[in-house]
Amino acid sequence: MKNLVILTGAGMSAESGISTFRDAGGLWDCYPVEQVATPEGYQRDPALVINFYNERRKQLLEVKPNHGHELLAEFEKDYHVTVITQNIDNLHERAGSSHIIHLHGELTKVCSTRDPYNPHYIKELKPEEYEVKLGDKAGDGSQLRPFIVWFGEAVPEIEKAILCVEKADIFVIIGTSLNVYPAAGLLHYVPGGAEVYLIDPKPVETHTSRLIHVIRKGASDGVDELKGALRVG
Secondary structure, three states: OOEEEEEEOHHHHHOOOOOOOOOOOOHHHHOOHHHHOOHHHHHHOHHHHHHHHHHHHHHHOOOOOOHHHHHHHHHHHOOEEEEEEOOOOOHHHHHOOOOEEEOOEEEEEEEEOOOOOOHHHOEEOOHHHOOOOOOOEOOOOOEEEEEEOOOOOOOOOHHHHHHHHOOOOEEEEEOOOOOOOOHHHHHHHOOOOOEEEEEOOOOOOOOOOOOOEEEOOOHHHHHHHHHHHHHHO
């Protein structure tokens, strides 16, 4: 079986109704990034940040995986599939994908403020626990914080992602502007002989001279077209 590695960004979940951050009217227009997605913002006003992610979690209860998510899960019948996602939602999991690397953390998890990556203190929240409060403590006695990689923090999963990309036979980029590093740099680790596909309705600057098959469509229609292209290929 060939290794199919897929990098997904906000455009993957936009069709499900998850707000994107960077587009006009996106979340960054309502909340400055410094307030809700940096360690400094969290130190300054932990209640604001905790509530921001409570609201994001509640949104998960109102949305469901789209056709594109479901098709990516179906690829597991024919390929060894790894989904590397910049998204913090759980839509890939809910669609049935079984091997997912979350580069930027997971919305449904909380962790220790003092020691965020200590596995003993990382907790998966059930839907009835999605409302985290100031004063809710991790096992080490520190405030429970969102299990999110904020701007300025290291991206612990990037090494695992690079190892997967280096073994890719087919590499697919869906719904990401390739502006956020280190995720944007993953394209440089794709083997020379691998096929590369890019699915996005808007032009994306890839910063590479290699051949890329571009599908100028949204996630669901684009993955539909990809499925046909891989079958032919």
